[in-house]
Amino acid sequence: MAASTSCGICMLPLLGTTGRPLTCDHEFHFGCLESWSKNNSNDGRCKCPLANCDQIFTCMQVKTAIPGGKPQYFPVGGKYACNNCSDFVNSPALSTNGCDHYFCSKCISELMNNEHICPVDKKTYTDIKVSTCVGAPPVATVSWNPPFLALTPAVNLNWHTNEAQ
Numbered sequence: 001m002a003a004s005t006s007c008g009i010c011m012l013p014l015l016g017t018t019g020r021p022l023t024c025d026h027e028f029h030f031g032c033l034e035s036w037s038k039n040n041s042n043d044g045r046c047k048c049p050l051a052n053c054d055q056i057f058t059c060m061q062v063k064t065a066i067p068g069g070k071p072q073y074f075p076v077g078g079k080y081a082c083n084n085c086s087d088f089v090n091s092p093a094l095s096t097n098g099c100d101h102y103f104c105s106k107c108i109s110e111l112m113n114n115e116h117i118c119p120v121d122k123k124t125y126t127d128i129k130v131s132t133c134v135g136a137p138p139v140a141t142v143s144w145n146p147p148f149l150a151l152t153p154a155v156n157l158n159w160h161t162n163e164a165q
């Protein structure tokens with residue numbers, strides 16, 4: 001967490017719900033960061049609002065002031081293109097464990113029934129990482145142990161996943 005006690009965008013004290021880019025530890029009011037990212041993003045990517053930070057982020061971590069509350073993750077942009085077919089990647093975001101390429105559920109289903117090679121960089125993989133949005137840390141991992149799981153929005157991933165630590 002950043003040592004600053006004020007928002008680097010509006011300069012008011014950091015109280016209540018805060019947000020930070022996942023690529024750096026700079027903390028802001030979530031509303032300020034959300035507005036900044038909407039006005040300054042390009043293809044779902046945004047530079048940290050601080051002038052002395054060059055980090056680019058695709059996902060924001062949001063925390064409430066409630067003690068013990070788990071952080072939530074929100075994408076900078078609402079539409080990310082699948083790295084295979086250019087269709088949109090919807091929540092949950094799915095990527096292979098050998099690289100950071102994200103795919104739509106249709107392409108992931110096809111990949112699960114073919115060779116375990118990323119179509120973008122040709123790296124092999126053994127698992128699919130499941131994240132709440134592109135750029136967020138994985139919340140679960142789907143392994144290749146039979147029976148294979150066809151990923152669709154209606155599927156409950158819990159019976160076939162290992163919870164991320």
